[in-house]
Amino acid sequence: MELTLLGTGSPAGLPAPDCPCARCAAARGDRARAATALLVDGTLLLDLTPGPAFAAARAGASLSGVRQVLLTHPHDGPALEVPAGLPAPVRVPERQELALISGHRVQALALDAPGTGYLVTGPDARRLLYLPPGAAPAGTGTPHTYGAPCDLVLLDVLGRPDALAALRDAGAVGPATDVLAVHIGHEVPPGDELHRRLAAAGAHTVPDGTTLAVGEWDSALDLPQAPRRTLVLGGARSGKSVEAERRLAAFPGVVYVATGGSRDDDPEWGARVAEHRERRPTSWRTEETCDLVPLLADPGPPLLIDCLSLWLTRTMDEIEAWDDTLWARGGATALAERTEALVAAVRTTPRRLVAVSNEVGSGVVPATPAGRRFRDELGRLNARFADECEHVLLTVAGVPVPLR
Missing domain, CATH: 3.60.15.10 (Ribonuclease Z/Hydroxyacylglutathione hydrolase-like)
Structure with missing residues (x-):
């Protein structure tokens, strides 16, 4: 025909x-x-x-x-x-x-x-x-x-x-x-x-x-194959989440992994969460968790992880990485182990994956040691995660710029 x-x-x-x-x-x-x-x-x-x-x-x-x-x-x-x-x-x-x-x-x-x-x-x-x-x-x-x-x-x-x-x-x-x-x-x-x-x-x-x-x-x-692993980076309100959602809109049964959780005492946070939820197709399922390794290991529908910076924040909370003394005594090692486990899961995941993260460290130096620690660790996490992805994008003013 x-x-x-x-x-x-x-x-x-x-x-x-x-x-x-x-x-x-x-x-x-x-x-x-x-x-x-x-x-x-x-x-x-x-x-x-x-x-x-x-x-x-x-x-x-x-x-x-x-x-x-x-x-x-x-x-x-x-x-x-x-x-x-x-x-x-x-x-x-x-x-x-x-x-x-x-x-x-x-x-x-x-x-x-x-x-x-x-x-x-x-x-x-x-x-x-x-x-x-x-x-x-x-x-x-x-x-x-x-x-x-x-x-x-x-x-x-x-x-x-x-x-x-x-x-x-x-x-x-x-x-x-x-x-x-x-x-x-x-x-x-x-x-x-x-x-x-x-x-x-x-x-x-x-x-x-x-x-x-x-x-x-x-x-x-040169018929395209949709990339299996994608990282979308961007600053605040840059359109990174919209771009990530767009990349999976043509696939059924997507699991949206919200790493920020809910905050009953923060109405402004609730409004942000509601804005994201209203944009998503009704066929998508939401999981609020930072336990990403089991999700990545199991076969199933595509995953959208939003976002890695919140995963890092909650992980640093759990290992008390904000305290300088505890960080030196084992916090740095504990975070490195969790990051390595996450990166290894991304490397071997059978699922289609799109992840969102914040791009930080473009000039402003945080005033506290804890702030500088978070900035540095997020930069390292983004680089490690990107190394396992076929496609990496940076969103600027709503415009996605392909990095890989």
């Missing part, structure tokens, strides 16, 4: 008409994207967008062989013109199946937003799943819903990462599934930042006009 992407952008395209934003201004050349439309084997057109014949011509394809046009979502603009020779576009009712004379079978999927998703099976038994913008499958879904992992999945990865998580949980996306981001608008900066965010979700995108053989991975595309 062959797929040509006539467009990969949001319904408004990129750049959006008359939009003065910096992201639209940068969307030129290969970074410009027409509204998403897919041509399957030259015979099935998924979504009718403005100028489909010109889009096909730019891709080196033709619409002359199209025998079926299927729509996936309501169109808010002026009525679309159907080029001469194309059949009238239709939408397949939810949960119904359509058999085409070309040998393709199309199953319509119910969504949690207006529109219809399509699971297309080609004559060669290859399968692609296509979801419209801003939509996810309705309900939880099961492996039976999709039968087996699809060869190719196209969806709004950036706008609905939870949809990708649900598809993974339901078995529609497996280790060998090629996940392609479409419906790309100006919500995310283009260029390297776009590809970095997609890679973190185990997805990628291609320019308009690209033709793919479904189920045959093209090594030239």
Whole structure:
């Protein structure tokens, strides 16, 4: 089964008409994207967008062989013109199946937003799943819903990462599934930042006009694998926690490990905790603990540890490391042992892991020996932890800067 992407952008395209934003201004050349439309084997057109014949011509394809046009979502603009020779576009009712004379079978999927998703099976038994913008499958879904992992999945990865998580949980996306981001608008900066965010979700995108053989991975595309261990550093309110959460938003069943615990006598701390909790997907589970080694050792869903600086604070509390005398008599050794155990667990963990930590020591020297001790030990912990991670990021003013 062959797929040509006539467009990969949001319904408004990129750049959006008359939009003065910096992201639209940068969307030129290969970074410009027409509204998403897919041509399957030259015979099935998924979504009718403005100028489909010109889009096909730019891709080196033709619409002359199209025998079926299927729509996936309501169109808010002026009525679309159907080029001469194309059949009238239709939408397949939810949960119904359509058999085409070309040998393709199309199953319509119910969504949690207006529109219809399509699971297309080609004559060669290859399968692609296509979801419209801003939509996810309705309900939880099961492996039976999709039968087996699809060869190719196209969806709004950036706008609905939870949809990708649900598809993974339901078995529609497996280790060998090629996940392609479409419906790309100006919500995310283009260029390297776009590809970095997609890679973190185990997805990628291609320019308009690209033709793919479904189920045959093209090594030239350098399809990404989501990193297994990531450390996100940053200063206060730098966006480090948001970035860490974003990196796991497309995965199901994440365990959020809160190392700060609860403080009933501190309303301001409670407000901070509530802000973090409200941002997290409802499918995530929270554990309040600093006992990280057993969690890292056990197989299971991804872990998000927020954060290492609070783990260090509580660990130093337990070994009374703030006292100069106790520190000299054994506190330093005790902390080194706990740090080594944590680093060893990170090195061998079978889980996908994202950890957050504060970047300190950029100029201000604490006034007390205990403060300087904490600064130094956190710097050492960050360096040891980063040494075990494939990806290390530093967030500055909400902008993630890759260090590795």
